[in-house]
Amino acid sequence: MVKITFHAVSAQKPEKENDEDKIIIPQAHEQLVLPVTSKKPFPTVLCCLIFGLVVFLSGLVLASIYVYRYYFIPQIPEDSLFHCRVIYEDSVYAPLRGRHELEENVGIYLDDNYEQISVPVPHFGGSDPADIIHDFQRGLTAYYDIALDKCYITELNTTLVMPPRNLWELLVNVKRGTYLPQTYIVQEEMVVTGRVRSMRQLGPFIHRLCYGKETYRLRRRNQRRRIERRETKKCHSIRHFENTFVVETVICDRV
Template structure:
């Protein structure tokens, strides 16, 4: 006798499809596992390049400011710091020839750098040389460039004769509306050459620019008790200029 058995047919396929639509939420004790991400290397080369560019641009800006300040600004002065002066004064030496003397000069005042620049053209009368003058209050120096001789002379700034930039500016502003300044007088100062200047860098950028490429000498003031003798006058020359309420005649002699 043969026994025939049948396997029960399990109809669970639809349940499996239903299970596929379910969202399984992990339990608290289960850990989420995320796919590992690869770390990118720090861009050291890019940072070095950026730092180099910053240093280069900073150096370029500083050098531009330096050249603009010391070379471009002196040539582009604002109108309220540039004056053309015509001075009327009395001179006892020429009093017998004419009643009064006149002189002209251009004055530039620089407040930021604390110095004055004066340009004296060829005078209408004899006995004085045209010159460019710088009074550097920051370094306490005065430089005379005698244009006729093409030589520079350096001496200590005489603050009793030269007005500071702010005071001189106020004086010139007060008379700017008129062409002539009030009638004034002249005083004399005598200078003697003491030696040659070798190191021009110590004179500062403004005097260095004025005297560069020229023979430059140091001056000291002569004792006022000793006047210039006639035999010395041949080796002396004078520069008349204005930077106060009076005119100054600076006499420079090459010998004692």
């Protein structure tokens, strides 16, 4: 008689195999941690430093150009600097004294659209030495009376003052001897209206001329009212040449 025995087979696999095939699902209160691959960090700080340095250097260059252009005497070609001598007849105050000579230095700045005139001490008297700026970009004229050490600001009179390009062409022709200006005098009368407190609105050229000086505003006096003799002690004149004639600017402290 043959005895046959059956062994019970377990339904579970060994623990080792179970651990390898097991999938672990994190619970709600646990965090899922992913493997981090190592990367080379981007040099953000270095880029910021380089960008800041570029901006700083650019601003420094622009500031240097601005300071040089507006606060130092600009260099212009030699043919834009003129020394003028004009012979004219004084039909206003001295019609019987014959002719007078007016001497001045003229600088014409075509790129910046302004003119600068320097009138030395006249030989005949009766007029003050002065530095004058006609700023066509701002529409202003500044008279610096050297004898009084005062500045006077008024609106640019384009009827009496030639634009830079036209005046440059006139003086070039005079220098070449192809054209001579008329020798007569025109008078304009000004009266002081008040003190100028802020110089920034006058532009860089007039600001440079009048900086640190007493500065006053002018307005044109009615031409029908002539200057009386009792007023002459309160007035002073500046004679200058910026057209085909000589201009005498009479400045009075009071109306």
